Amino acid sequence: MKKLIWPVLLLTACSTQQDTLHAAVKRNDSDAVQRLLVAGTEVDARDKDSLTPLMLACMNLQEQNIRLLVQAGANPQLRNAAGTSAEQMLLRGDSIPSRAPGCLRALQEARQQAHSH
Numbered sequence: 412m413k414k415l416i417w418p419v420l421l422l423t424a425c426s427t428q429q430d431t432l433h434a435a436v437k438r439n440d441s442d443a444v445q446r447l448l449v450a451g452t453e454v455d456a457r458d459k460d461s462l463t464p465l466m467l468a469c470m471n472l473q474e475q476n477i478r479l480l481v482q483a484g485a486n487p488q489l490r491n492a493a494g495t496s497a498e499q500m501l502l503r504g505d506s507i508p509s510r511a512p513g514c515l516r517a518l519q520e521a522r523q524q525a526h527s528h
Contacts (some may be wrong), residue, residue, distance in 0.1 A: 430443055430451045431452075431456075432444065432447045432448070432453075432454070432456060433456070433462070433464055433467060435464075436464045436467045436468050436473065436476055436480075437447060437471075439471065439473050439476065441473075441476055443494045444476050445479055448455060448479060448480075448483040452487045454480060454484050455484075455485055455486055455489060459493070461491045461492040462491055463485065463489055463497065464476075464485065465477065465481065465485040465487060465497045466495075466496075466497045466500055468480055468497075468502045469497045469498065469500040470501075472501070472511060472514045473514070474513050474514045474517045477501075477514055477517045477518050478520070478521045480521075481517075481522055482519035482521050482524060485497075487522060494500045497518070501506075501514055501515055502515070
């Protein structure tokens with residue numbers, strides 16, 4: 412059995428893809444988001460659905476990630492293929508409505524801080 416474990420571990424290590432900002436936001440992993448931003452990952456990159464990481468964070472009401480992304484220069488005015496902006500996604504985020512006001516505040520505060528620097 413031991414002989415089979417090493418090849419499996421080696422294949423797993425070789426097939427692991429580099430973490431993306433979209434994946435980190437989907438996991439709601441603020442530490443990974445911060446690391447990727449510091450490493451210079453494109454903050455407004457789009458996924459196959461034309462969503463930016465900020466759009467995903469707003470859709471999922473992730474206050475900390477919203478702050479991190481906007482402070483790193485994410486553009487909340489960008490729109491997806493359907494013409495919807497990150498802020499509009501946040502306003503219609505009805506999965507956890509009680510968190511939407513805090514996330515909206517985070518977006519507005521982070522945007523103000525970014526403009527004041």
